[in-house]
Amino acid sequence: MILLSFDVEEFDMPFEYGKQISFDDQISISTTGTEIILDMLxxxxxxxxxxxxxxxxxxxxxxxxxxxxxxxxxxxxxxYHSDFQPEHLLSSKLALEAITGQPVTGYRMARMMPVDEKEIHKAGYYYNSSINPTYLPGRYNNLKVSRTTFWKDGVLQIPASVSPMLRLPLFWLALHNFPMWLYKHLCHRTYKTDGYLNLYYHPWEFTDLHDKERFGFPGYVSKNSGKAMLERMESLIVGFKRKGLVFGGIGEWVEQGAKTLHQ
Known part of the structure; x- marks a missing residue:
């Protein structure tokens, strides 16, 4: 199954590049991108x-x-996207359940940072998708972590997909910067090896990020943002569907039997 996921947050990334952005603008930009994604899906x-x-x-x-x-x-x-306390695990779950009227069983830590799995389990989550099993300078080194699903402290770990051999990341920055033929090739090769793909992106990528004065982003972040990102994502989806591949939510995939993998 193709597991597409999107991290929907207050758009605070400009802070990492020394820029200020109002809360209203953070929500507005994320809302615009999310609506583009929902329309596309x-x-x-x-x-x-x-x-x-x-x-x-x-x-x-x-x-x-x-x-x-x-x-x-x-x-x-x-x-919050830029603040974390262990009690937020449960409080965020309860807040989302109150709005959706449905159980919330999955968690992803902001910026794919480490999180205590015992606390995840205690808060009542079934799965955690907070690991990018690759090396990203200045962010994380997870080259020794399993590429595929595994259990830890009672929580099913579902790492983001990386290529089988070199562990090239297939996350959002890869779609922005890799040639489309290469990105698609790596995705299909990974799917063939693992039997699934776990790919993640953000709504703000689907808005124009080229205003360096406003956002401060380097070229590798703003490249192929906005309309170009939408075109790339649609090309990816169409290519997968032409090969007969099926899409679904992570929770649905887990329910269909992924929870028995690598146990």
Missing amino acids: QRHQVKATFFCTATFAIARPDIIKRMVTEGHEVASHGY
Whole structure:
């Protein structure tokens, strides 16, 4: 199964590059990108998982309810995107459940940072998708972590997909910067090896990020953002569908039997 996921948060990334952006603008930009994604998924009849912060969900419950109405999974991305306390694991889960009216079983830590699996289990999550099993300078080194699903402290770990041999990451920056033929090749090779793909992106990537004065982003972040990102994503989806591959939410995939893998 192709597991598309999107991390929906207050758009605070400009802070990492020394820029200021108001909370209203953070929510507005993330909302615009999320609506573009939802429209795209609806056009192609594809289901996905949206890892949402409670902060965004409380600000735009209408967007969260649209996700549910259109058959997507809502999972937790924490309470805030730039602040974490262990108690946020449960409080974000409860906030999202109150808005969606559905159980929230999945979690993804902001910026794919480490999180205590015992606390994840204690908060009542079934799976955690917070590991990118590759090396990213200045961010993390997970080259010794399993590429595929495994259990830890009672929680099913579902790492982001990386290529089998060199562990080339297939996350959002790869789609921005790799030639499309190479990105698709790596995705298909990984799918053939692992039997699934876990790919993640962000709504703000689907808006124009080229204003360096406003956002401060280097070229490898802003490249192929906005309309170009939408075109790339649609090309990827169409290519997968032509090969007869099936899309679904992570929770749905788990329910279908992924929980028995690598146990």
